[in-house]
Amino acid sequence: MSKLIVKDMVKIFGKDPSKALELTKQGLSKNEIHEKTGQTVGVLNASFEVEAGETFVVMGLSGSGKSTLLRLLNRLIEPTSGEVILDGEDVTKASQEELREIRRRKLGMVFQRFALFPHRTVLENAAFGLEIQGEDESERQEKAMKALDLVGLIGWENSQVNQLSGGMQQRVGLARALASDPDVLLMDEAFSALDPLIRKDMQDELLDIQSKMNKTIIFVTHDLDEALRIGDRIALMKDGEVVQLGTPEEILTNPANDYVERFVEDVDMSKVLTAEGIMKKPDVTVTTKDGPRYALRLMRSKGLSSIFVTTKDKKLKGIVTADCCVDAVVNDKNDINSLIIPDIPKVTPETNLHDIIPKIADAKYPAAVVDEDDKLLGVIVRGALLAGMMKKGGEEDGIA
Amino acid sequence: MELPKIPIGNAVELLVEAADKYLGWFFDIITTVITFMVSTTTDSILNLHPFIFIAILAVISWRLAGIRVAVGTALGMFLIWNIRMWEPAMETISLVVIATFVSLIISIPLGIMTARSDSVHRVVMPILDFMQTMPPFVYLVPAVILFAIGEVPGLIATVVFAMPPAIRLTGLGIRQVPEDLVEAAEAFGSTSTQKLIKVQLPLALPTIMAGINQCILLALSMVVIAAMVGVGGLGGMVLRGIQRLDVGMGFEAGLSIVIIAMILDRITQKIAGGKKTT
Numbered sequence: 001m002s003k004l005i006v007k008d009m010v011k012i013f014g015k016d017p018s019k020a021l022e023l024t025k026q027g028l029s030k031n032e033i034h035e036k037t038g039q040t041v042g043v044l045n046a047s048f049e050v051e052a053g054e055t056f057v058v059m060g061l062s063g064s065g066k067s068t069l070l071r072l073l074n075r076l077i078e079p080t081s082g083e084v085i086l087d088g089e090d091v092t093k094a095s096q097e098e099l100r101e102i103r104r105r106k107l108g109m110v111f112q113r114f115a116l117f118p119h120r121t122v123l124e125n126a127a128f129g130l131e132i133q134g135e136d137e138s139e140r141q142e143k144a145m146k147a148l149d150l151v152g153l154i155g156w157e158n159s160q161v162n163q164l165s166g167g168m169q170q171r172v173g174l175a176r177a178l179a180s181d182p183d184v185l186l187m188d189e190a191f192s193a194l195d196p197l198i199r200k201d202m203q204d205e206l207l208d209i210q211s212k213m214n215k216t217i218i219f220v221t222h223d224l225d226e227a228l229r230i231g232d233r234i235a236l237m238k239d240g241e242v243v244q245l246g247t248p249e250e251i252l253t254n255p256a257n258d259y260v261e262r263f264v265e266d267v268d269m270s271k272v273l274t275a276e277g278i279m280k281k282p283d284v285t286v287t288t289k290d291g292p293r294y295a296l297r298l299m300r301s302k303g304l305s306s307i308f309v310t311t312k313d314k315k316l317k318g319i320v321t322a323d324c325c326v327d328a329v330v331n332d333k334n335d336i337n338s339l340i341i342p343d344i345p346k347v348t349p350e351t352n353l354h355d356i357i358p359k360i361a362d363a364k365y366p367a368a369v370v371d372e373d374d375k376l377l378g379v380i381v382r383g384a385l386l387a388g389m390m391k392k393g394g395e396e397d398g399i400a
Numbered sequence: 401m402e403l404p405k406i407p408i409g410n411a412v413e414l415l416v417e418a419a420d421k422y423l424g425w426f427f428d429i430i431t432t433v434i435t436f437m438v439s440t441t442t443d444s445i446l447n448l449h450p451f452i453f454i455a456i457l458a459v460i461s462w463r464l465a466g467i468r469v470a471v472g473t474a475l476g477m478f479l480i481w482n483i484r485m486w487e488p489a490m491e492t493i494s495l496v497v498i499a500t501f502v503s504l505i506i507s508i509p510l511g512i513m514t515a516r517s518d519s520v521h522r523v524v525m526p527i528l529d530f531m532q533t534m535p536p537f538v539y540l541v542p543a544v545i546l547f548a549i550g551e552v553p554g555l556i557a558t559v560v561f562a563m564p565p566a567i568r569l570t571g572l573g574i575r576q577v578p579e580d581l582v583e584a585a586e587a588f589g590s591t592s593t594q595k596l597i598k599v600q601l602p603l604a605l606p607t608i609m610a611g612i613n614q615c616i617l618l619a620l621s622m623v624v625i626a627a628m629v630g631v632g633g634l635g636g637m638v639l640r641g642i643q644r645l646d647v648g649m650g651f652e653a654g655l656s657i658v659i660i661a662m663i664l665d666r667i668t669q670k671i672a673g674g675k676k677t678t
Contacts, residue, residue: 119603
């Protein structure tokens with residue numbers, strides 16, 4: 001069962017949402033409902049499921065309802081209708097007291113403008129959630145220090161928060177959310193107020209923390225690069241509706257509609273596409289048992305100038321070129337092992353294009369895609385690389 | 401044709417008469433309590449030697465507001481003693497302290513309530529306008545009818561006069577706490593009391609202190625007017641100065657009021673401003 005299930009979430013801002021709510025069921029859009037009833041739709045029939053340990057990104061431009069959606073999850077904004085099921089329990093039906101308990105134990109939140117308490121020190125800020133839970137002083141100090149350690153703020157615990165830089169303030173915000181060890185982190189444009197370099201650091205930090213703690217993260221952002229970088233899956237929102245839901249690659253390579261397509265057209269594809277996405281299946285290889293004659297014939301029939309050599313169990317040994325094979329045949333040498341050039345560009349399937357390009361640029365041979373056991377998974381030839389980038393409209397001189 | 405006059409005046413007269421007739425016992429209790437409070441406070445101050453009291457005040461202002469204010473306090477109080485205004489000044493101080501105390505007991509909770517509930521806010525604000533703009537004499541007279549001449553109607557009028565800024569500024573201070581901080585407090589599962597005590601009140605403190613400061617100064621300024629219904633103290637001396645055309649005495653009493661006002665103002669201002677930086 002999924003960690004968090006959101007079903008038909010609707011939020012209508014206005015005094016009498018019943019009529020507008022009726023219209024949402026008929027599948028009308030935000031604008032149509034506003035025209036007919038004067039009520040503003042914040043979120044319209046949003047449904048999705050988030051798995052435990054997943055980083056789920058909600059992305060959209062301002063006014064798309066993404067921050068509202070996030071606040072519906074912990075009921076900082078009361079939903080008009082719909083369900084939020086966290087660990088099998090419907091948050092929308094919880095009493096005020098139960099809701100407080102859920103907020104205290106299960107849902108940590110990080111805010112765009114940090115929302116730190118200026119009258120408290122870094123440590124007191126980090127310990128805030130624990131204090132609210134009624135933990136005793138020594139216990140909460142210990143846990144808060146642990147959280148500060150996690151975000152790299154040891155040594156700053158007695159500082160005033162407004163003496164810290166933006167990046168450090170948001171680390172405090174993150175520590176405050178992590179201190180009570182919630183399962184789910186709600187992050188509302190958490191890094192949007194930071195300058196680009198710091199933002200990238202914080203994204204790395206988050207990924208790092210995520211790999212250690214394995215939290216379920218719901219991350220709201222308007223920044224596509226950020227979404228692609230940290231998201232396992234992305235929900236793209238427009239006018240209160242989720243218009244597409246999928247992995248970063250699915251959204252980029254297969255936009256659901258014009259809106260998504262326009263959204264993603266400026267993305268630097270070289271940073272998103274991975275080796276796996278553009279490689280060719282290595283159906284034409286030879287093994288170390290084959291002779292140069294066989295290799296040569298294979299190359300001729302496929303029109304290749306070189307061919308990969310693997311062991312019987314597909315472990316990559318290197319490459320042989322047509323020229324070497326011709327030489328060997330002429331000199332009547334039959335062992336292919338002496339012809340293998342082992343020093344060829346190798347990448348893993350997760351390597352993105354951005355990092356493949358320099359490797360392949362200076363090499364005379366195609367790049368091999370191998371797994372951690374050196375098993376050959378695919379081949380990337382220069383032409384395919386270029387084609388891949390051209391087709392998707394990416395540009396190498398995009399965002400640095 | 402002429403519209404008949406709406407009998408607002410008569411209604412108020414009837415109301416005051418009825419209150420006097422049926423709730424007299426209640427007003428008697430209030431009178432007894434207040435008279436006791438004022439006389440006990442005044443007596444216990446006057447039992448001290450003036451210099452000891454000056455020393456106590458100086459130490460308090462030194463601890464709260466620094467050495468310069470402490471020196472000013474000592475010199476000012478010494479001057480009051482020297483110009484033979486000590487006794488009425490002590491009466492005034494205890495009256496102001498009690499009036500402020502009573503005002504704050506009512507106005508801080510009320511201010512918190514106006515901040516938390518829009519409907520309370522809508523009801524309370526026009527009442528505050530009324531309290532602040534209605535000339536004090538107008539409610540001094542019915543207060544005399546209900547409580548008889550003396551310190552009590554004066555004190556009640558002072559409380560009415562001094563409360564509004566404390567209520568307004570308490571409410572304002574809490575409403576001005578940034579929305580995202582309140583949201584953060586809620587997101588971590590605060591109860592509304594925790595939210596108030598841990599986030600809203602501490603952040604509103606400078607504004608609330610400004611309200612308390614205003615409350616004290618208004619209470620002091622009311623003391624002269626309250627003298628007309630039989631409150632003694634420095635206000636009584638000013639009034640006597642006017643009645644006897646004794647310009648010198650009037651001025652001396654007035655100067656003493658100014659000195660007390662400055663001391664109380666500097667101390668409360670330092671408390672209000674100081675919290676922000678430490």
